[in-house]
Amino acid sequence: MGIKSDDEKQTYTVDEAIVTMGFGKFQFCVLAYAGMGWISEAMEMMLLSFVGPAVQSLWHLSPNQESLITSVVFAGMKGFLITAIVTSAAGLLSAFAPNYYLLLFFRCLVGLGLGGGPVLASWFLEFIPAPNRGFWMVIFQTFWTVGTILEAGIAWLVMPRLGWRWLLGLSAFPSSLLLLLYSVTPESPRYLCLKGRTAEARHVLEKIAKINGTKLPSGNLVSDWEHELQNKSLLSSSSNEDDTTPKEMARDEDSISEAKEMKSEDSTSTLANSNMGGITALLILLSPELIKSTLLLWLVFFGNAFSYYGLVLLTTELNNGQNKCVSNELQSGKSRDINYGDVFITSFAEFPGLLLAAAMVDRLGRKLSMSSMFFCCCIFLVPLLFQQPKGLTTGLLFGARICITVTFTVVYVYAPEIYPTSVRTTGVGVASSIGRIGGMVCPLVAVALVHGCHQTAALILFELVILLSGISVLLFPFETTGRGLSDSLPSSKLINT
Numbered sequence: 061m062g063i064k065s066d067d068e069k070q071t072y073t074v075d076e077a078i079v080t081m082g083f084g085k086f087q088f089c090v091l092a093y094a095g096m097g098w099i100s101e102a103m104e105m106m107l108l109s110f111v112g113p114a115v116q117s118l119w120h121l122s123p124n125q126e127s128l129i130t131s132v133v134f135a136g137m138k139g140f141l142i143t144a145i146v147t148s149a150a151g152l153l154s155a156f157a158p159n160y161y162l163l164l165f166f167r168c169l170v171g172l173g174l175g176g177g178p179v180l181a182s183w184f185l186e187f188i189p190a191p192n193r194g195f196w197m198v199i200f201q202t203f204w205t206v207g208t209i210l211e212a213g214i215a216w217l218v219m220p221r222l223g224w225r226w227l228l229g230l231s232a233f234p235s236s237l238l239l240l241l242y243s244v245t246p247e248s249p250r251y252l253c254l255k256g257r258t259a260e261a262r263h264v265l266e267k268i269a270k271i272n273g274t275k276l277p278s279g280n281l282v283s284d285w286e287h288e289l290q291n292k293s294l295l296s297s298s299s300n301e302d303d304t305t306p307k308e309m310a311r312d313e314d315s316i317s318e319a320k321e322m323k324s325e326d327s328t329s330t331l332a333n334s335n336m337g338g339i340t341a342l343l344i345l346l347s348p349e350l351i352k353s354t355l356l357l358w359l360v361f362f363g364n365a366f367s368y369y370g371l372v373l374l375t376t377e378l379n380n381g382q383n384k385c386v387s388n389e390l391q392s393g394k395s396r397d398i399n400y401g402d403v404f405i406t407s408f409a410e411f412p413g414l415l416l417a418a419a420m421v422d423r424l425g426r427k428l429s430m431s432s433m434f435f436c437c438c439i440f441l442v443p444l445l446f447q448q449p450k451g452l453t454t455g456l457l458f459g460a461r462i463c464i465t466v467t468f469t470v471v472y473v474y475a476p477e478i479y480p481t482s483v484r485t486t487g488v489g490v491a492s493s494i495g496r497i498g499g500m501v502c503p504l505v506a507v508a509l510v511h512g513c514h515q516t517a518a519l520i521l522f523e524l525v526i527l528l529s530g531i532s533v534l535l536f537p538f539e540t541t542g543r544g545l546s547d548s549l550p551s552s553k554l555i556n557t
Contacts, residue, residue: 072278077249078189103234205465212400249261345479362525417429427474430466435530440457
């Protein structure tokens with residue numbers, strides 16, 4: 061057996077490789093692809109505030125039936141090629157729906173396709189160097205804002221002239237672009253390394269280095285747990301080398317080898333179980349090490365979705381000039397005008413929200429950024445408990461939208477950071493699905509309750525949900541700012557810090 065060179069003895073992890081290569085042309089390409097998916101989801105979600113009022117008078121719908129058009133989208137949001145196909149196809153078919161029930165069916169299919177959004181966020185995250193992760197995830201969220209403003213602008217131009225069917229058809233276009241480029245998208249090297257496919261992971265890293273014009277670190281690529289094991293063995297051998305006989309050293313090497321084999325077997329077993337389905341991954345999410353973070357994250361995602369989509373819907377409901385109390389029977393046959401200018405203006409609130417998130421997320425940390433903005437959002441909504449002039453209503457909703465944009469942006473930075481690689485996408489996906497439940501419920505509050513002469517009760521419910529979300533953030537067990545992504549479950553020592 062030959063003697064290994066110094067380069068062969070050296071090792072590096074995926075995180076170390078990505079930090080060494082930096083954020084370059086490759087990451088910009090990944091950002092563009094993932095961002096297009098985010099624009100697509102934002103447009104499909106934003107149009108919900110336009111389609112409901114449009115078909116309400118056409119098909120003589122009650123407020124509950126109108127709110128159901130939004131709710132079924134969230135009900136459908138429960139991998140990525142299939143989701144892009146479903147979103148684009150169902151979105152286009154929605155434009156040709158001949159009646160209310162087929163429109164519900166197609167919009168539910170759109171929701172099924174939109175469930176791939178969290179996959180894009182987690183996928184993009186794993187290509188970002190740890191020191192810049194917060195900043196670039198905020199930039200990623202900018203694509204959502206672009207989507208909402210683009211949808212509001214298209215609705216402003218199309219709805220009065222061509223109608224809601226054209227809006228639905230045009231909104232399905234971005235997701236079709238994802239299909240054209242799907243074949244060239246790379247797999248996450250972190251995921252490949254975790255699966256034991258180190259050669260494939262190194263190939264992806266070499267491609268990144270080539271495109272970015274940089275070089276990989278010298279040595280061999282290893283997973284995080286192998287790197288930690290090597291460091292521990294080096295520390296152990298260094299502290300004991302003076303007092304250890306050759307026989308004891310050989311015995312120690314055998315023990316290390318045996319530990320590696322056991323660790324490899326455990327890792328393979330875990331991965332095999334995770335491949336069997338989502339049950340194993342869900343059990344990991346609810347394990348003692350993660351259950352507190354998981355449950356609190358679910359509450360925050362629920363509150364974020366409930367509040368964000370509620371504010372979008374309230375913009376049309378509180379400013380349509382018809383929010384005075386009249387019977388549901390009269391409303392079902394009455395056309396409701398939408399002030400597209402107000403919707404367009406409040407959508408621009410997301411830009412200062414994103415700038416604020418970028419300024420806060422790494423300086424103040426994830427927890428303080430989210431909690432402070434949840435509480436500020438509550439303050440903006442308090443005056444709306446009483447009848448306000450139209451201009452002031454728009455201004456208050458603008459401020460609340462800034463705050464909720466910050467919380468929504470930062471939670472998508474925080475969520476992937478608290479989970480190990482093996483369950484990262486599942487963890488974010490499940491949390492996002494819980495958020496969809498909030499999205500399902502919010503139309504019943506923002507539309508049905510407001511139409512039923514219960515505007516004050518609706519706003520009180522929003523206030524309570526937002527307040528509880530802010531408190532939940534304060535109870536998160538640890539801050540993730542500046543920490544690298546993990547491949548293993550956090551230790552009890554980490555959780556308690």
